[in-house]
Amino acid sequence: MSIELKNIAKTYDNNSWILKGINTRIKTGEFFAIVGPSGCGKSTLLRMIAGLIPISSGDLQIDNHSVTNLPPCDRNLTMVFQDYALFPFLDVEANVGFGLKARKMDVVKIEERVANALALVDLTAVKKRKPRELSGGQRQRVALARAIASDAKICLMDEPLSNLDAQLRGKMRSEIRELQQRLGLTLIYVTHDQIEAMTMADRIMVLNEQQVQQVGSPAEIYQYPANSFVATFFGTPRMNLLKAHCTQIHNHSLVIDPQLSFPTPFDLPAGDYFIGIRPQSFTIVAQISKANATIKNIEYLGTEFIVYVELDNGAKIRIAAAKQSSLSLNERILVKTPEDFLIFDHAGRAISSMKGTQKNGRTTKQAVQTAQ
Amino acid sequence: MLNNMKKSKKDLLLQYTGLTILAVIILIPFLIGFWTSFLPTEEISKGILWSNHISLNNYITAFTQTPIIRYLFNSFIISFLTMIAQILFCSTSAYAFVFLKFKGRDLLFYAFLATMMLPFEAEVIPNFATVRSLNLLNHYSVMIIPFLASAFGTFMLRQAFLQIPGELKEASDIEGLSHWKFYAKIVLPYSRISLYTLAAYSFLTSWNQYLWPMLTTFSDNFRPVQDGLRQLQSQESFNNWGMIQASAAIVVIPTLIVLFFGQHFFKNGLNEGALK
Numbered sequence: 100m101s102i103e104l105k106n107i108a109k110t111y112d113n114n115s116w117i118l119k120g121i122n123t124r125i126k127t128g129e130f131f132a133i134v135g136p137s138g139c140g141k142s143t144l145l146r147m148i149a150g151l152i153p154i155s156s157g158d159l160q161i162d163n164h165s166v167t168n169l170p171p172c173d174r175n176l177t178m179v180f181q182d183y184a185l186f187p188f189l190d191v192e193a194n195v196g197f198g199l200k201a202r203k204m205d206v207v208k209i210e211e212r213v214a215n216a217l218a219l220v221d222l223t224a225v226k227k228r229k230p231r232e233l234s235g236g237q238r239q240r241v242a243l244a245r246a247i248a249s250d251a252k253i254c255l256m257d258e259p260l261s262n263l264d265a266q267l268r269g270k271m272r273s274e275i276r277e278l279q280q281r282l283g284l285t286l287i288y289v290t291h292d293q294i295e296a297m298t299m300a301d302r303i304m305v306l307n308e309q310q311v312q313q314v315g316s317p318a319e320i321y322q323y324p325a326n327s328f329v330a331t332f333f334g335t336p337r338m339n340l341l342k343a344h345c346t347q348i349h350n351h352s353l354v355i356d357p358q359l360s361f362p363t364p365f366d367l368p369a370g371d372y373f374i375g376i377r378p379q380s381f382t383i384v385a386q387i388s389k390a391n392a393t394i395k396n397i398e399y400l401g402t403e404f405i406v407y408v409e410l411d412n413g414a415k416i417r418i419a420a421a422k423q424s425s426l427s428l429n430e431r432i433l434v435k436t437p438e439d440f441l442i443f444d445h446a447g448r449a450i451s452s453m454k455g456t457q458k459n460g461r462t463t464k465q466a467v468q469t470a471q
Numbered sequence: 472m473l474n475n476m477k478k479s480k481k482d483l484l485l486q487y488t489g490l491t492i493l494a495v496i497i498l499i500p501f502l503i504g505f506w507t508s509f510l511p512t513e514e515i516s517k518g519i520l521w522s523n524h525i526s527l528n529n530y531i532t533a534f535t536q537t538p539i540i541r542y543l544f545n546s547f548i549i550s551f552l553t554m555i556a557q558i559l560f561c562s563t564s565a566y567a568f569v570f571l572k573f574k575g576r577d578l579l580f581y582a583f584l585a586t587m588m589l590p591f592e593a594e595v596i597p598n599f600a601t602v603r604s605l606n607l608l609n610h611y612s613v614m615i616i617p618f619l620a621s622a623f624g625t626f627m628l629r630q631a632f633l634q635i636p637g638e639l640k641e642a643s644d645i646e647g648l649s650h651w652k653f654y655a656k657i658v659l660p661y662s663r664i665s666l667y668t669l670a671a672y673s674f675l676t677s678w679n680q681y682l683w684p685m686l687t688t689f690s691d692n693f694r695p696v697q698d699g700l701r702q703l704q705s706q707e708s709f710n711n712w713g714m715i716q717a718s719a720a721i722v723v724i725p726t727l728i729v730l731f732f733g734q735h736f737f738k739n740g741l742n743e744g745a746l747k
Contacts, residue, residue: 151641172647184638188660198646 100162100175100252100285101127102148107157109143117143119309121157125287125302127252130279132288132300136332139306141289145255148287150174161253172202176253181261183242185230191217192226195244216248219278236267243275247282254279256288260295272299293333297321305329327447330375336405339381339416340443341374356412358391359436364451372450373443378405378419380437383426390431392416397426408434508716515712529717538691539718542699547725549614549695550677556615557673558666561624566654568625569632570640580629587622592682599686613687614695618677624669631665632658671733675726696722 107121118140125131133141146152148159150171159167166174177198185194196213204212217223220240230238239259246254259275260268276299279286290296296303297317305312305320305328313325324330331338343353345367353372354360361374383406395415396407406418406426418434420426442450507515509525533539568580598617607613635658643653659666681697688694694702700722703715 146641149641149645151644170647171645176645178642178645180638180642182636182638184636184642186639186657186661188663201643201646201648201652 101125102253102285102287103158103160103163104148105158105160107144107147107159108155109140109147109152110155116309118147118306121311123304123311123314125285127285128283130276130286130288130299130301132290132296132303133306134290134293134296134303134332135306135312137291140309141291141306142257144306145178145257145287145289149176149178149255174253175251176255177246177249177251178255178257179242179246179259181258183230183238183262185238185241187230190227190229191222191233191241191244194230194241195248198245198249212248212250213244216244219247220244220274235263236271239263239271243278247278252283253285253287256286258290259288261290261292268295275299294335297333305332307332323449324375324441325449327373327375327443327449330441330443330449334377336378336417336419339376339378341376341414341416343372343374345369345372353442355414356391356410358389358433359410361436361440361442363442367442367450371445373445373447375441375443376416376437377439378417380439381416381418382435382437383408383418383420384433384435385426385430387433390433392432392434394426394428394430394432397428408432410434504716505720508713508720510713512711512713515716529713530721532711532714533718533721537699537703537714537718539696539699539703539721541691542694542696543721543725545611545693545699546678546695546697549611550674552611552615553618553677554670554674556619557621557624558670560620561628561669562659562662562666563654564620564625565628565632566650566658568629569635570650570653570658583622584626587626595682595686598683602687608687609689609693611693614677614680614684614693617683618673621673624673627669628662628665631662635661667733671729674729678725 102125104121104123104125108119109117111117121144133144135141143152147154150166150169154167157167158165161174161176186197189197192213195216196209199209199212213226214223217226220243222237222240222244225233225237230241233241239262242259246256256275260271263271272295275286275288278284288296288299297320300317302314302316303320304314307328313320313329315323320329321333324333327340331340341355343355343361345353346369351366352360352362353367353374355374392408392410394406395409398405398407402421404420404422404426406420408416408418410416416434426432444450503520506520508529509527510519510522511524511526511528514522514524564583568576568583602608602613602617607616639657639661640653643657648656678695679697680695681701684695684698685701688698691699691702700715700718703718704710
């Protein structure tokens with residue numbers, strides 16, 4: 100079951116847009132994550148796909164048939180809700196079979212499907228219990244089982260793991276992914292958690308400020324973010340953004356200070372730019388005479404250290420260091436120019452990315468000039 | 472710490488003493504009434520409370536010599552039908568005020584609520600004129616029809632329905648449940664505690680009605696029990712107080728039954744587990 104979104108938009112008052120110009124095609128059997136900060140409209144988009152709220156303009160197609168004006172039950176999909184939406188007065192079995200019963204499926208068939216679904220999520224032992232007698236993780240599984248039991252091949256999930264503790268969330272992530280593969284579901288998964296999106300999805304749609312920022316595979320989004328929002332949204336700790344000014348004289352490189360300058364793949368017009376550097380890309384040299392920064396704080400995370408550094412020009416950056424060596428607070432250090440970095444224009448649009456010795460011009464010079 | 476505990480114990484003692492005194496003051500008339508229902512009338516009129524002529528004679532007289540069984544039956548019919556009608560109409564109207572979206576819905580709801588502000592006494596005369604022109608006087612329907620719906624019940628159930636998580640409605644929409652099915656299969660079971668409460672409340676309100684039945688019923692065939700009690704008093708040349716007390720005790724019993732069985736349902740936590 101493929102899903103196509105054509106120029107979907109949502110407004111409540113015909114004046115301000117909640118979402119605008121959403122275009123994408125979700126392939127059959129794809130795990131598609133919609134991610135963005137809270138209030139970006141990702142849940143609204145999911146509910147429009149489900150048919151729970153009307154689409155203001157644009158067209159939604161499932162398997163090349165327009166479903167824009169069909170009620171939710173005729174779109175042949177299931178949904179797993181953030182708070183699970185279990186019926187407290189029904190036992191686990193009845194909760195899972197609820198949709199099938201509402202669709203008037205044969206009783207024997209319902210029993211079989213419910214039993215299968217419960218076995219898949221390992222809940223057969225508690226099938227006679229009420230939701231209040233289950234733990235949070237078990238309730239979550241009941242909600243999953245309800246989606247599994249349905250014969251719909253499209254499943255929508257609205258932040259299904261956000262109420263679970265970190266450990267359980269990690270476990271459920273792989274379980275959901277595995278189920279999706281095994282059942283061949285086309286899954287649309289809404290989350291605000293970039294790690295969830297990165298680890299589970301085949302493709303990710305990043306939403307912010309009513310618009311699609313980027314659609315791509317996790318690797319594409321991480322390595323070649325379309326703009327500074329996407330770049331800083333993915334990855335922990337967050338990517339550093341350094342402001343740089345390009346004058347006519349130095350247009351082959353962006354200079355932060357004498358020790359920290361970034362070569363550009365092509366001559367940039369004069370103007371303001373942002374250089375995006377992942378905390379992992381920086382290297383620190385300690386005990387050196389030509390230092391350009393001071394250590395302000397050091398956080399120990401077990402596998403790595405996050406070193407908070409203030410450059411001499413006042414910019415604050417985060418650096419992930421594998422071993423602390425002998426760094427100490429207020430120590431003067433040299434922050435060296437990393438090999439990997441991204442360049443964004445003044446509006447945050449990606450211009451180029453440098454990956455080691457390999458150079459990737461992401462946009463042409465003309466595009467940069469028109470963007471100016 | 473020790474001081475604190477001592478003080479709180481003292482406070483507690485004071486509170487309980489106060490509550491006990493109040494409880495005794497409130498309960499005494501009931502206890503005296505109940506006690507006198509076992510005493511012969513001659514001794515009650517003489518003011519003898521500590522008698523040893525205790526018997527169930529008054530109850531036997533009440534059941535055999537007065538139409539109290541008929542009164543009880545009338546009251547039961549009226550209260551039961553009123554209760555059923557209120558549950559039905561209040562829940563459907565509350566459903567509309569919560570789950571249907573239409574223009575002027577909230578305005579309509581406030582207009583609905585405004586009718587609650589009007590005391591029943593103010594409606595008595597126009598209502599009486601209406602039922603008289605409809606030729607409904609001295610019949611069960613006159614005591615049921617004006618109370619088929621209640622603004623209070625609608626208000627109460629609306630508040631209860633507002634507690635139903637929106638996700639349950641969305642989940643039902645995805646399965647294609649119609650409004651009637653969602654109402655019957657989700658809303659009513661989810662709000663059953665509020666429904667029991669409203670049922671108990673409307674049954675007892677109807678059971679304890681006095682003014683309206685007094686104005687609209689003239690025969691023992693339709694007279695409910697509260698007005699029947701009053702009737703027992705004036706029918707006799709002398710007041711058989713023992714028998715009247717026994718009848719009063721009989722009349723209170725259904726109230727106690729409803730409250731006793733009701734409290735089982737007024738427990739919290741039955742809806743836990745719908746979310747999270």
